[in-house]
Amino acid sequence: MDHASRLERILRGIAIAAMVLFFMFPIFWILLMSFQTNETILRNPPSMAFAPTLSNYAALLTGRLDTAAGTLDIDFMQNLKNSVILSVFSVAVALLLGVPAAYAFARHKFRGSEDIAFTLLSFRFAPPLLVVLPLALYFQDIGLADTYIGLIWVYQLICLPLILWIVRGYFEDISPDVEYAYRIAGHSWFATFRRIALPLAGPGIAAAGLLAFIFAWNNFVFALVLGSADKQPVTVGALAFVTASGIQYGQIAAAVVLSIAPTLALAIYAQRYLVEGLSLGAVKG
Amino acid sequence: MFEKEKDLVDAFVRGQVSRRGLLRGLAALGVTAATADLLINRATTQALAQDFDWQRHSGTGVKLLLNKHPYTDAMIANLETFTSLTGMEVAYDVFPEDVYFDKVTAALASRSSEYDAFMTGAYMTWTYGPAGWCNDLAEWIGDPEKTAPGYAWEDMLPGLRASTAWSGRPGDPLGGEGAKQWCIPWGFELNNLSYNRVMFDQAGVTPPQNMGELVEAAAKLNRDVEGAYGIGVRGSRSWATIHPGFLSAYANFGQKDLSVSEDGKLSAAMNTPESKDFHAQWVKMIQDSGPTNWSTYTWYQVGTDLGAGASAMIYDADILGFFMNGGDNAQAGNLGYAPFAANPAADAPTPNVWVWSLAMSAFSRNPDAAWYFLQWASGVEHALFGAREQDFVNPVRQSVWSDEAFRARMDKSYPGYVQQYEASAPGAQIYFTPQPLFFDLTTEWAATLQEMVADQVSVDEGLDRLAESVDGQLADAGLG
Numbered sequence: 099m100d101h102a103s104r105l106e107r108i109l110r111g112i113a114i115a116a117m118v119l120f121f122m123f124p125i126f127w128i129l130l131m132s133f134q135t136n137e138t139i140l141r142n143p144p145s146m147a148f149a150p151t152l153s154n155y156a157a158l159l160t161g162r163l164d165t166a167a168g169t170l171d172i173d174f175m176q177n178l179k180n181s182v183i184l185s186v187f188s189v190a191v192a193l194l195l196g197v198p199a200a201y202a203f204a205r206h207k208f209r210g211s212e213d214i215a216f217t218l219l220s221f222r223f224a225p226p227l228l229v230v231l232p233l234a235l236y237f238q239d240i241g242l243a244d245t246y247i248g249l250i251w252v253y254q255l256i257c258l259p260l261i262l263w264i265v266r267g268y269f270e271d272i273s274p275d276v277e278y279a280y281r282i283a284g285h286s287w288f289a290t291f292r293r294i295a296l297p298l299a300g301p302g303i304a305a306a307g308l309l310a311f312i313f314a315w316n317n318f319v320f321a322l323v324l325g326s327a328d329k330q331p332v333t334v335g336a337l338a339f340v341t342a343s344g345i346q347y348g349q350i351a352a353a354v355v356l357s358i359a360p361t362l363a364l365a366i367y368a369q370r371y372l373v374e375g376l377s378l379g380a381v382k383g
Numbered sequence: 384m385f386e387k388e389k390d391l392v393d394a395f396v397r398g399q400v401s402r403r404g405l406l407r408g409l410a411a412l413g414v415t416a417a418t419a420d421l422l423i424n425r426a427t428t429q430a431l432a433q434d435f436d437w438q439r440h441s442g443t444g445v446k447l448l449l450n451k452h453p454y455t456d457a458m459i460a461n462l463e464t465f466t467s468l469t470g471m472e473v474a475y476d477v478f479p480e481d482v483y484f485d486k487v488t489a490a491l492a493s494r495s496s497e498y499d500a501f502m503t504g505a506y507m508t509w510t511y512g513p514a515g516w517c518n519d520l521a522e523w524i525g526d527p528e529k530t531a532p533g534y535a536w537e538d539m540l541p542g543l544r545a546s547t548a549w550s551g552r553p554g555d556p557l558g559g560e561g562a563k564q565w566c567i568p569w570g571f572e573l574n575n576l577s578y579n580r581v582m583f584d585q586a587g588v589t590p591p592q593n594m595g596e597l598v599e600a601a602a603k604l605n606r607d608v609e610g611a612y613g614i615g616v617r618g619s620r621s622w623a624t625i626h627p628g629f630l631s632a633y634a635n636f637g638q639k640d641l642s643v644s645e646d647g648k649l650s651a652a653m654n655t656p657e658s659k660d661f662h663a664q665w666v667k668m669i670q671d672s673g674p675t676n677w678s679t680y681t682w683y684q685v686g687t688d689l690g691a692g693a694s695a696m697i698y699d700a701d702i703l704g705f706f707m708n709g710g711d712n713a714q715a716g717n718l719g720y721a722p723f724a725a726n727p728a729a730d731a732p733t734p735n736v737w738v739w740s741l742a743m744s745a746f747s748r749n750p751d752a753a754w755y756f757l758q759w760a761s762g763v764e765h766a767l768f769g770a771r772e773q774d775f776v777n778p779v780r781q782s783v784w785s786d787e788a789f790r791a792r793m794d795k796s797y798p799g800y801v802q803q804y805e806a807s808a809p810g811a812q813i814y815f816t817p818q819p820l821f822f823d824l825t826t827e828w829a830a831t832l833q834e835m836v837a838d839q840v841s842v843d844e845g846l847d848r849l850a851e852s853v854d855g856q857l858a859d860a861g862l863g
Contacts, residue, residue: 137712140690142692227489231489234489235493243495322485323486326497327475327476334479340480342452342682343453343706344687
């Protein structure tokens with residue numbers, strides 16, 4: 099039995115290593131590319147032996163890339179800043195509006211509550227271009243076109259339904275008896291929400307917030323249609339390295355590394371909540 | 384500027400000193416060639432202001448929507464000249480090419496007045512023009528009150544002027560009767576061979592002269608050159624697979640995409656016996672000597688492979704070969720250029736062209752000011768600056784192709800480039816039939832080509848099926 103168990107462990111280890119290699123290799127390869135010039139990246143056959151360079155990162159940070167063909171102006175740090183502004187504020191607004199709304203939908207059954215909840219969810223089903231073109235017309239009229247506020251508002255189409263529906267599930271999982279007991283002790287509805295419901299649903303809210311952040315970070319079309327060049331996020335900005343006169347693979351790789359860094363850092367930081375939060379939802383029943 | 388240099392440049396602008404004499408004189412005064420070109424550009428621009436009121440819109444501004452491209456870089460590098468000439472401010476948004484046309488379409492479809500002018504391709508104006516999204520620029524070009532006498536519209540290459548003008552009636556010839564000038568040609572590319580001279584020497588191959596030779600040369604290079612395949616052409620499921628080398632060679636056999644009847648009805652024309660013969664050769668060439676994953680190939684893969692030495696030649700835009708011969712490409716300096724007439728019976732090449740152009744938004748709040756920018760950006764002086772100093776190639780004006788400084792620059796670093804252009808220029812134009820289903824039909828054509836190369840369908844059957852489908856779509860749209 100011991101022998102079989104050891105074999106099982108070894109096989110499991112190999113399987114896990116193979117899976118990790120399979121999923122991590124593209125990211126590892128991109129990391130390697132980010133320290134190479136275009137010439138070494140395009141060698142045939144590809145090789146892992148190269149003289150590392152920080153020129154790609156330097157070009158992104160300084161905003162200027164000097165090549166033999168000339169100087170290329172890069173706005174990538176502005177794109178990164180835009181992504182941070184749009185994602186952070188969109189998630190913050192969505193949490194501010196979505197968490198109390200989710201609590202209301204979970205705890206208070208009122209006329210039309212399901213209809214309203216489904217209407218909000220339907221925002222997720224709408225093809226973005228169908229929504230965004232008419233919005234562009236209205237935004238021009240009311241002066242919200244090409245503003246961060248306008249974009250953060252539109253980003254609620256991504257973040258708000260996600261947070262509302264995920265967090266609603268967590269609130270529903272918490273026994274209402276705990277809250278009733280607290281209310282009987284003479285506390286207000288808001289104090290119950292703040293002191294009891296919110297802390298208990300904390301991991302779920304963190305998980306929903308993180309997912310909403312990732313969705314917002316990866317969005318492409320809203321800023322493209324509604325914003326000018328100086329409001330574009332990294333998803334649009336990274337494409338600037340693909341030009342008619344050639345593809346700057348090294349800068350693309352460095353840009354990918356820089357653009358996944360904030361999400362990765364946030365995910366690692368919130369990993370405990372994320373696992374707890376997601377598994378809490380998984381055992382619902 | 385010092386007086387001596389100023390006098391010399393002024394004398395040049397007045398036509399009293401030749402360009403060569405001017406450069407020699409400035410060199411003697413210690414001025415570098417690059418600085419000399421800048422001085423000439425500024426002085427010429429100042430001279431422009433003498434016969435036209437360039438300051439009429441001073442204090443106003445225009446906003447441009449631009450694609451990230453060397454043409455854009457050249458324009459931005461020279462923008463100060465425009466500002467000092469007109470007193471106008473220019474703001475611009477530059478978007479990557481991958482998303483550029485989505486941005487343009489969204490801006491125009493939402494009737495946004497944010498942008499006064501934008502970059503476009505001629506094909507796109509077949510949608511934008513009839514939809515009323517861009518203005519007919521003939522109105523401005525022909526108005527001496529609004530257009531400087533030195534603008535020299537006739538200096539624009541005739542094939543390009545025609546290629547950017549259309550009546551809006553499906554099937555009407557480009558540049559024909561009642562055509563509206565939806566955009567102004569700015570820079571263009573024609574499709575010919577760009578090849579790796581070292582690999583050609585190594586395999587003992589000379590630039591092929593017709594389709595049969597091309598298929599053979601590609602196969603020989605594929606066999607004899609280690610680590611490189613014979614020929615790079617585009618293959619993705621997109622209209623962009625049809626328009627470069629493929630359509631250029633196809634048109635050389637006198638073949639068309641669509642036929643136009645006397646009553647203006649359109650019908651598919653790609654299943655003729657001659658077309659089938661050509662398709663069979665093209666398919667065989669890709670199967671024998673093309674890239675392994677040809678069906679994913681776009682402009683970028685075709686160019687990157689040539690620049691990196693993974694392909695021996697490409698049949699694509701000449702400026703793609705131009706770009707790959709510089710920068711940090713492994714094969715920079717090794718590339719040559721050759722005109723190509725696919726049909727052995729043809730007198731000259733018939734390259735289809737892509738024309739980067741400038742258009743005016745119909746929603747611009749200040750169209751006259753926008754026109755001031757457009758005429759400066761497409762004028763002779765900026766074209767000369769871009770061609771001599773930047774990668775504003777290919778120029779759309781005959782006077783720039785005749786400019787000795789530009790030709791010297793090209794001859795020095797891009798051997799054979801000017802010659803391939805001159806051999807091809809008379810036949811360079813858009814060979815598609817203008818009609819609103821252009822993108823849908825050409826994308827389906829590319830998909831059929833993919834099936835033929837993958838041996839999923841024979842050439843005969845594939846083209847008959849394609850023609851039937853095209854006829855059905857034209858009929859459904861009321862065009863057939």
